[in-house]
Amino acid sequence: MTSATPAPTREIPRRLRNRLFFLLVLLGGPPLLVWGVFTFWGAGRIVATFLDTEIRDKMEDYAQKIENAKSLNATFVRYMALELRDHPQKEWQRIVNHMSTAEPALYNVHAINADGTNIVRSDLVPPAKFRYADRAYFRDALKGSIAHEMVLSRAYEKPALCTAQRVEPESIVIAICRFTDALLNEIGAVSLGRKGYLFVTDESNRILSHPGLPFHSADLSDVDRIALEHAQKGETQFEFTADGESYSAYHRPLSGRWHLIAVHEHRALNAWAAEIMAWPLAAGVFTALLMTGLAFLIIDRGTRPLLKLTLATRHLGPHNLDLKVPVETDDEMGLLAEAFNDMTERLRVAFGTLREQEAELQRSKEGLEHLVLEQSQKLLYSTKMSSLGEMAGGIAHEVNNPLAIISMRTQKLREQVEGGRIDKLVILETLDKIEKTCVRINKIIRGLRAFSRDGSQDPFVRENLSSVVWEAASLCSEAMRNRGIDLQVQCDAEIEVECQPVQLGQVILNLLTNARDAVLDLPERWVRIEAKQCNAEWVEVTVTDSGRGISAKNAEKIMQPFFTTKQVGQGTGLGLSISKGIVQQHGGELTLNPDSPHTQFVIRLRTPEGRQR
Numbered sequence: 001m002t003s004a005t006p007a008p009t010r011e012i013p014r015r016l017r018n019r020l021f022f023l024l025v026l027l028g029g030p031p032l033l034v035w036g037v038f039t040f041w042g043a044g045r046i047v048a049t050f051l052d053t054e055i056r057d058k059m060e061d062y063a064q065k066i067e068n069a070k071s072l073n074a075t076f077v078r079y080m081a082l083e084l085r086d087h088p089q090k091e092w093q094r095i096v097n098h099m100s101t102a103e104p105a106l107y108n109v110h111a112i113n114a115d116g117t118n119i120v121r122s123d124l125v126p127p128a129k130f131r132y133a134d135r136a137y138f139r140d141a142l143k144g145s146i147a148h149e150m151v152l153s154r155a156y157e158k159p160a161l162c163t164a165q166r167v168e169p170e171s172i173v174i175a176i177c178r179f180t181d182a183l184l185n186e187i188g189a190v191s192l193g194r195k196g197y198l199f200v201t202d203e204s205n206r207i208l209s210h211p212g213l214p215f216h217s218a219d220l221s222d223v224d225r226i227a228l229e230h231a232q233k234g235e236t237q238f239e240f241t242a243d244g245e246s247y248s249a250y251h252r253p254l255s256g257r258w259h260l261i262a263v264h265e266h267r268a269l270n271a272w273a274a275e276i277m278a279w280p281l282a283a284g285v286f287t288a289l290l291m292t293g294l295a296f297l298i299i300d301r302g303t304r305p306l307l308k309l310t311l312a313t314r315h316l317g318p319h320n321l322d323l324k325v326p327v328e329t330d331d332e333m334g335l336l337a338e339a340f341n342d343m344t345e346r347l348r349v350a351f352g353t354l355r356e357q358e359a360e361l362q363r364s365k366e367g368l369e370h371l372v373l374e375q376s377q378k379l380l381y382s383t384k385m386s387s388l389g390e391m392a393g394g395i396a397h398e399v400n401n402p403l404a405i406i407s408m409r410t411q412k413l414r415e416q417v418e419g420g421r422i423d424k425l426v427i428l429e430t431l432d433k434i435e436k437t438c439v440r441i442n443k444i445i446r447g448l449r450a451f452s453r454d455g456s457q458d459p460f461v462r463e464n465l466s467s468v469v470w471e472a473a474s475l476c477s478e479a480m481r482n483r484g485i486d487l488q489v490q491c492d493a494e495i496e497v498e499c500q501p502v503q504l505g506q507v508i509l510n511l512l513t514n515a516r517d518a519v520l521d522l523p524e525r526w527v528r529i530e531a532k533q534c535n536a537e538w539v540e541v542t543v544t545d546s547g548r549g550i551s552a553k554n555a556e557k558i559m560q561p562f563f564t565t566k567q568v569g570q571g572t573g574l575g576l577s578i579s580k581g582i583v584q585q586h587g588g589e590l591t592l593n594p595d596s597p598h599t600q601f602v603i604r605l606r607t608p609e610g611r612q613r
Contacts, residue, residue, distance in 0.1 A: 051193050055262045059252045062187050062198065063260050069183070070255060073163030073176050074146050080109065080174045081167045107160075107178040112138060114171040123155070130154065132175075137164045141173045148256050150208050152215055153177065159184055159208070159215050184209040187260075194271065196264030201228060203257035223247060223263060231259045313340070406437050458500045460586075462608055465539060466491040468501050469531050472508040480516055486526040487512075495531060495539050497605050499586055507579040507590070508541065511601050514576070515545035518599060522546055537610030540602060547599040555592055587611060 110121035116133030132138040140147030141164035153160045156179065164175035187209040190198045199210040205228065207217040213224075220228065223242045230238045231251040239248050245265055252260040324341050409430045416427075473489050480487045497504075508529070515527040528544045550558060559580050576590075583590040588605040 051196070051264065055192055055196070055250050055264070058190060058192070058198065059250060059260055059262055062183075062190075063252045063254060065183055066200070066254055066258070066260070069161050069178060069180060070148050070163065073148070073161060073178055076109075076176050077146060077163050077165045077174060080176070081165050084111070084167050084172070084174060107176055109174070109176050111167075112164075112173040112175060114142065114173075119172065132173075135162070137162045137175065138173055140164075141166050141175070142171065150180065150202055151177070153179070184215070192262055192264050194265075194268035196262060196268070198260065198262050199224060200254075201259050201261070208258070224261075227251075227261050227263050228259065231261055403441070406434050409434050409437075458502060460498045460500060462496050462498050463501050463504075464493075465495040465497050465531050465541070465605075466493050468499070468505050469508060469529060469541065472505045472512060473529060475509060476512050476516065480527065483516070483520060484525055485516060485519060488526065488528040489530075490528070491531040492533055495533050496608060497539060497586075498608050498611055499605070503582050504586065507582050507603065508543070510576070510579050511543040511603075515543055515547075515599070518547045519545050533607070534604075537607055539605050539607055541605070542593075542600055542602050544596065544598050544600040549594075549596065549599050550592060552594075555594065558592055559590070 108121060108123040110130075111119040112132050113119055116131050116138060118130050118132065121130070135149065135151060137147040137149035137151070140149075144166060146163060146165050148161065148163050151160055151162050152158070158179055158181040160177040160179045162175055162177040164173050166173050184200070187198050187200060188211045190211075192198070197211045199213075200208040202208055205218065205220075207213045207215065207220070209215075210217070210224075213219065226240050226242050227247070227249045230240065230249065231253070234253075236251050236253075237249070238251075239246065241247070245267060247263055247265055249264075250262040254260055324344065413427065413430055469491050470489065473487060477487050512527060512529065519525040519527065524546045526546045529541065530544075531539065531541045533539045559576050580590045583603055583605070586605055588603060591602050591604075593600040593602050
């Protein structure tokens with residue numbers, strides 16, 4: 001039966017406005033958001049790139065100027081030293097005076113005695129007496145190297161770059177001092193972005209150029225001090241925080257352990273980027289609004305036919321697949337309506353087929369789950385019976401010994417009765433021993449019966465762990481003794497766990513059987529089982545044999561189904577896998593201890609108190 005499409009109601013205009021609003025937001029919002037993000041990101045990147053380039057260019061330019069000044073001074077000093085070395089002392093004044101023709105405001109030359117007093121000076125004729133013993137460039141030059149120092153000229157009260165060299169053999173120092181106030185003022189006046197600046201320090205951490213500090217000042221701000229500390233570590237570009245603000249800095253090392261450092265504040269950089277971003281962002285908002293308005297006009301004409309199809313689609317569902325949309329036009333909307341009707345028909349057929357297949361899969365799943373459960377129980381029982389078969393000889397010996405004792409005692413009583421030698425005390429003693437022997441046989445038979453039955457459906461009960469361990473150990477103790485294997489059992493007597501005793505005994509017996517098989521060919525043959533309480537929540541059962549462990553390669557797969565290290569026909573590879581599953585059903589874990597020097601498996605079980613937490 002075909003269902004009619006719900007007729008448009010008075011809600012159509014409201015629905016239309018909702019959809020148009022959504023479409024407008026969809027069309028205008030993302031472009032505006034993308035525009036804003038890229039504009040801000042782009043402006044930030046442009047400003048950062050521009051500032052980075054500007055800083056690097058200016059630093060390289062001023063570093064080159066400073067190094068050129070040092071190099072020029074050094075060249076001049078070497079030339080003067082050669083001239084003075086090749087002429088007698090009377091020529092010194094002539095050569096130095098020759099330099100007085102130069103502009104004294106740019107530089108001056110002077111010769112200094114070893115005691116620090118000047119001999120001649122190009123800018124003072126006749127020369128006045130000055131002492132230079134306190135100048136670092138004079139002291140360093142006397143040591144034999146070309147020395148540079150930025151000093152404050154005593155005569156002119158402005159900074160000068162002084163370069164000096166010793167002249168042999170008289171140990172006279174020739175020095176040139178070139179005034180650098182113009183260069184240092186130029187560096188101090190550099191503005192990087194909004195609040196960025198350059199400063200220069202010498203090897204003594206004194207200011208040579210700074211926009212806010214005087215020449216040779218050592219009173220650095222926290223920002224300058226932190227930047228200088230990074231520079232002294234050899235860092236060329238770094239970021240740091242000072243006075244609650246974040247900064248970026250660049251460092252250009254200079255010769256003589258001088259440092260040229262540029263610092264700019266992040267907040268000022270962001271403000272600069274925001275200003276650059278403002279106009280493009282405003283243009284983007286206007287463009288987005290204009291596009292949204294145009295989209296509103298265009299979408300309004302095509303939305304109403306689409307609305308009918310939208311309403312039909314909204315009512316479409318798994319229980320309403322008979323829904324059809326009337327085909328009213330021959331244009332794209334008509335084709336879309338026909339496609340919708342065809343789709344609903346295909347969906348109806350597909351859903352019917354899917355429901356049938358789903359029901360069939362559910363039936364198959366339930367059948368497989370039942371089969372897996374049934375086969376698992378059979379496999380577990382088969383494994384248990386296999387273990388009992390392997391222990392049959394030992395168990396028979398355990399029963400035959402008490403039976404032999406009963407037979408012998410009965411024969412002795414018969415002989416005494418037939419011989420008329422009836423001793424009441426002897427009879428009572430013999431009967432007591434027969435009774436104890438019967439109890440022993442009964443215990444063995446009960447343990448064997450309990451172990452041989454299927455305990456997978458048994459309820460979980462509080463059980464003494466020691467009794468479970470001892471019952472499992474008693475079933476294989478005789479078989480081990482016959483093979484020369486020393487079985488050692490150590491159990492804390494007061495440990496209790498909530499378990500299925502038969503299932504847990506199967507796990508312990510399986511581990512003991514594996515240990516027995518593993519040590520048969522070893523010169524030293526022993527198996528040790530221990531049960532102890534680790535803490536209030538956990539107890540631990542360990543089964544250790546005299547073997548030297550399991551290789552790392554086999555240890556990774558030892559718990560996997562059908563994996564075995566035994567010879568073909570001697571094992572199924574399911575014992576440990578099944579045992580692990582049983583322990584996990586008990587809320588515990590079965591693991592191989594890789595740190596033990598011997599082969600050791602560990603069962604960890606929760607105490608009754610631990611299971612309640």
